[in-house]
Amino acid sequence: MNEIEIVKELMKAKGFSGATLAKKLGYNTPSAVTNRLQSKTMTVEKLIELLTAMDCEIVIKNTVGDKETFVVDNENRSEAKVYKKKAGEE
Numbered sequence: 001m002n003e004i005e006i007v008k009e010l011m012k013a014k015g016f017s018g019a020t021l022a023k024k025l026g027y028n029t030p031s032a033v034t035n036r037l038q039s040k041t042m043t044v045e046k047l048i049e050l051l052t053a054m055d056c057e058i059v060i061k062n063t064v065g066d067k068e069t070f071v072v073d074n075e076n077r078s079e080a081k082v083y084k085k086k087a088g089e090e
Helices: 003-014 018-025 031-038 044-053
Strands: 058-061 069-073 081-084
Touching (some): 003 031, 003 044, 031 044
């Protein structure tokens, strides 16, 4: 599964249409989302932007050692930040 398929599956699971997602992102037309989803690749920045618009985040979990968890945060929509998730934080 690639990044575009992840976005499509998440849209389907959360009930987002291209038009709904475009509106949430502030795009004038749904074709802006459709064009992104028809391309062969997507930048990490664009992936994070689309996920954030669907109220989702990317979580990175260390699979060895202390099992630290990190979250990619793009709330301000200008620059993604990675921060360490605190124990017990949802």
